[in-house]
Amino acid sequence: MAHDKMTAILSSLEEELITTRRDFHKYPESGWTEFRTASIIARKLADEGLPMKLGKDVIKAEARMGLPSEDLLEKHYQRAQETGGDPEFLPYFKGGFTGLVATVDTGKPGPHIGVRVDIDANDLDETQDPGHTPQKEGFASVHDNIMHACGHDAHAAIGIGVMKLMNRLKDQLTGKVSVIFQPAEEGVRGGKSMVEAGVLEDMDYLLGAHIGIGLKEVGLISSGEENFLATTKYDVLFKGAPAHAGNAPDEGKNAILAAASATLGLHGISRHKGGQSRVNVGTLQGGTGRNVIPGEATMKLETRGGTTEINEYMAGRAQSVIEGAARMHEVAYEITEMGSAPASVSDPGLVELFKELATHQDGFDWYGPGIFAGSEDFAYMMQDMEKRGKPAGYAILGTPLKSGHHTKEFDFDERVIMRGVEFLALGIWKLQQLQ
């Protein structure tokens, strides 16, 4: 591939991709409600003339985890209609089927290379600080309690960029290149449903990437064999019995006490000698009034582990602690699994390829393996590829951040978008040459 030609196409795409990213940032949508986002991605790729598989063709209904209520899905579908969602494509995603896969098919024999990007936002309010770039430039989130605070707006733009670039270089490529646009990554809820719908079945390679995560310069690349922590997300409902706190306290069963005891017990779970382990109770809510023994309490927690086994140990211990705390206070409890992802590793050959590209290509630098210490439901996809003996690899694309991931001041250097498109395109190009 003439690198000059690629550079020229990249510059011609830059303005559009930045505008697209800002548009996604302004209208963020959280897991399974990415109606507007998915419909606009589909519109852009349809205008490029690319074949796509949409909604139910790429998402297995029963394998979706942590699906919001039907009411919420409907409400956010309407919001998408009112805020510029594409009317032709919106119906494909209705009901929480907000993923798509687009393909550039050269018609020539060659490998099928997949790239996966995630497109969902986070449940938090964006900062009102007038110095925050999205506020200053007028593209801050217009919705309450939702914001792109992880960079998936950039990922969606990068996915569109890779497809357009590959399509415009089609005559110099072989085989097929697909981009998987995945919903509901936050909370690790969406990857599994696309795997189970079979989107990876004929893919020979799979690449994934995330911006930021501690790599502070644009162009800096990291990838390692040990990528993600395994994780499990639980919602817990403690159900006791309300009673008058003054005249009948002994008749009540205090759900808040059970939840509070469980919280302390959960954070006291012993560490594991075999590797990293984590537990966090992130929310705790309960009760109805000052003078009422609280009859209900709810808790959201997560466990993580350096290996799938260590996470299973943490999750198993968490269940025992919750059960013990509930019994101590004689309340009932329900544990619902809201999401989970295994630990997984990048293929060593792909790590080597990322390293070679980052070391030798202008504008890139190699950081080393790095430590992600997060979880990603890309792990489901990696596992699925591994099962079939096909390589999958994950890279971190550096950018300075104004504030950490999942914080209200989160912001990145937009140059990482074009760098990301370029890096993935170079990776695809290299893999084709290996065939």
Ligand SMILES: [Zn+2]
């Ligand atoms: Zn995130």
Ligand SMILES: [Zn+2]
């Ligand atoms: Zn993320």
